[in-house]
Every structure is written in structure tokens, then in C-alpha cells.
Amino acid sequence: MKPEPPPRLWPGEIYDTLKSVGVRQVAFVxxxxxxxxxxxxxxxxxxxxxxxxxxxxxxxMLSGAWLGGDRGVLLMQSSGVGNCINMLSIVTHCRIPLLMLVTMRGEWGEFNPWQLHMGQSTPKVLEAAGVFVQRADAADEVAQVTYAAAQLAFSSNTPVAVLLSQRLLGFKDWSK
Structure with a gap:
């Protein structure tokens, strides 16, 4: 039996950061x-x-949360970014802050060819839709990047996405 890998520390650091900036609603796929x-x-x-x-x-959901006085975050994978393009116009034009944490696919060590194109296009697609994009490639920078992105989103009433690199998430070896 293969031993369980130790828990990663950076998800806890993201959680602590979200708490520190007052996030109360979490929407996720x-x-x-x-x-x-x-x-x-x-x-x-x-x-x-x-x-x-x-x-x-x-x-x-998070637009409604903001209008009701709550801060929120949207958790998703890069493959879901394409589903959001039309809806992003609402937060952009209404100046509603949106913080998104996007786990990346289609990068380092990807095993699924269906993930490649959206994974490679994600930053460009988000930027073209008016989203400010920040990226975390290493565990020791995740909390700081998330905090900076939250400050930008909530103080500027703008959409901001933090891309959590596939290298950060870890390599999945399906060849064995």
C-alpha cells in the first residue's frame, strides 16, 4: 500500500489569508x-x-454576496475559466470585486491532452476579459500573492485571479 503524502501547508496559508481579509463566502467547483x-x-x-x-x-453568487455586505472567493480549475467569460462582464462593468483562486492544468507534467489548450490560454483569456492576473509558482509565495490579490480586488472593486501553478500542485504520474 502506497503511503499517503503529507498534507501541503500552503492551502492552510490560503485559508488563513482569506480569514484575515474577511472572506465569508466561498464558491467552488x-x-x-x-x-x-x-x-x-x-x-x-x-x-x-x-x-x-x-x-x-x-x-x-459572489456578486450577490458583495451587494449584501460579504466578501467571497471563487475556487476553480483553469478548465473552468472559459465557462466564466460572459459573467465576468458583470463584475467588470458593475465594479464588483471578485477574487478567484485558479488551480492550473495544462502545464508542467500534464497527463491529459484535453487540459492543454485551456491551461495555456487561461492567463490571456482572463486578461482579455479585464481580470488582473497574478501567479504563484512556489509554496512560499502563495499566501503573499493571495493577500496582495485580495487587497487589489476588494480595495479597487475589480476582478483578480491568482493562478496556482501545476508545479505547485504536484506532478501526477499516471504512466505506472
């Missing part, structure tokens, strides 16, 4: 890269974590 963070948010009685059927629902 289930994703292995966000598992630890989602579990922490579900366990927190001061956070409302909502599983979505598709990513653009999260933009609507």
Missing part, C-alpha cells in the same frame, strides 16, 4: 487541487462554502 482549502472552509462556522455545478454560478 470541486477540484482535487483545492481539497484541503475547501475542507477548511466547510469546517469554519463563520464561512459559507457552496459547491457549484458550474463556475459562472460563483460569479453571480
Amino acid at each position: 470541486p477540484d482535487a487541487g483545492h481539497t484541503q482549502l475547501i475542507s477548511s472552509c466547510h469546517a469554519d462556522p463563520d464561512m459559507k462554502a457552496v459547491s457549484l455545478t458550474t463556475e459562472e454560478e460563483g460569479i453571480a
Whole structure:
């Protein structure tokens, strides 16, 4: 039996950062890269974590949260970014802050060819839609990048995406 890998520390650092900036609502499409963070948010009685059927629902949910006085975050995988393009116009034109944490696919060590094109296009697609894009490639920078992105989103009323690189998430070897 293969031993369980030790838990990664950076999802806990993201959780702590989200708490420190006052995030109370978490919208997510289930994703292995966000598992630890989602579990922490579900366990927190001061956070409302909502599983979505598709990513653009999260933009609507978090827009409503903002209008109701709550801060939120949208957790998704890069393959879901394309689902959000039309909805991003709402937050851009209405100047509603949107913080997105995007686990990347289609990069280092990708095993699924269907993930390649959207993974490689994600930063360009987000930028073309008016989203400020920041990236974390190493565990020791995740909390700082997330904090800076949250400050930008919530102080400027603008959409900001933090791309969590596939190298950060780890290599999946399906050849064995």
C-alpha cells in the first residue's frame, strides 16, 4: 500500500489569508487541487462554502454576496475559466470585486491532452476579459500573492485571479 503524502501547508496559508481579509463566502467547483482549502472552509462556522455545478454560478453568487455586505472567493480549475467569460462582464462593468483562486492544468507534467489548450490560454483569456492576473509558482509565495490579490480586488472593486501553478500542485504520474 502506497503511503499517503503529507498534507501541503500552503492551502492552510490560503485559508488563513482569506480569514484575515474577511472572506465569508466561498464558491467552488470541486477540484482535487483545492481539497484541503475547501475542507477548511466547510469546517469554519463563520464561512459559507457552496459547491457549484458550474463556475459562472460563483460569479453571480459572489456578486450577490458583495451587494449584501460579504466578501467571497471563487475556487476553480483553469478548465473552468472559459465557462466564466460572459459573467465576468458583470463584475467588470458593475465594479464588483471578485477574487478567484485558479488551480492550473495544462502545464508542467500534464497527463491529459484535453487540459492543454485551456491551461495555456487561461492567463490571456482572463486578461482579455479585464481580470488582473497574478501567479504563484512556489509554496512560499502563495499566501503573499493571495493577500496582495485580495487587497487589489476588494480595495479597487475589480476582478483578480491568482493562478496556482501545476508545479505547485504536484506532478501526477499516471504512466505506472
